[in-house]
Amino acid sequence: MLYLILAILTSMAIIILFKLFEKSGISIFQAIIINYLVAIIFCIAFSDIKINLTTLTGASWLKYSILNGILFVLMFNIFGISTQKAGISVSVISSKMSIIIPVFFAFIYFNDSVSSLRIAGIFLALIAFCLSSLKSKNDKKLSIPLFLLPLILFFGSGINDALLNYAMLKEIGKNELPSYLLVVFIISFVIGAIIIVVMVSTSKMKITLKNIYGGIILGIFNFYSTYYFMKVIESRKFDSSVFFPLFNSTIICLSALSGFLFFREKLSKVNLIGLIAAIVAIFMVANS
Secondary structure (H helix, E strand, O other), X not given: OHHHHHHHHHHHHHHHHHHHHHHHOOOHHHHHHHHHHHHHHHHHHOOXXXXXXXXXXXXXXXXXXXXXXXXHHHHHHHHHHHHHHOOHHHHHHHHHHHHHHHHXXXXXXXXXXXXXXXXXXXXXXXXXXXXXXXXXXXXXXXXXXXXXXXXXXXXXHHHHXXXXXXXXXXXXXXXXXXXXXXXXXXXXXXXXXXXXXXXXXXXXXXXXXXXHXXXXXXXXXXXXXXXXXXXXXXXXXXXXXXXXXXXXXXXXXXXXXXXXXXXXXXXXXHHHHHHHHHHHHHHHHHOO
């Protein structure tokens, strides 16, 4: 239970940081790439990882860690942009409603229990996703790319969670979690670093100290949020189809509350109905 609480708190810290970055003029992309460098350092410094290229290249989970690394950097950037452009509540709901993807995966691959209540909860989650993402007529018209952000978050986060869950339960050995995380962070950093080098060399981007500082803080929270999240999965105290709903419902509630209290974000009546429906749906799935 301690790992679950810590995973929730560190995840919430990341969400709030993205909004603070916007107010401070910190580049999301630069901060995210620096964040992965910090996460790599933490993996090496605070874990007894013995870097052995032969062992790593021969690991059965290597291909999954590479895919997770690609999805991590892509979804992290999209989530950060969506948090600033569409708001905390809409972005978090869009991201966390993706639980239906790993839950379906758990049904099919891990033979998790199926009930009519759980199936009803999944359908309600889809409805909640649509309602929570709708904008009122008074809102500014969204561009097509911005309108697609919740949809990309939905599928990208769901696929990433399902892949991570599979790797944790089927491929990663008891003492291999730090090594897996290290590879994930390295892949994410390398992809981002290449983009930064290209953009800086073409004068399309300038690296600043505040972006580096922001990335360091983000990296500390990101490392621990990912680590605690995976430790919960590793402990196997929850079914896959129970943990994801429980974790995501808590994040949705806390993000909506923090968005309202700290950033004065407003939700329409339809959005509020979607938020309530999301919470109900998640608990239907978790308790069926």
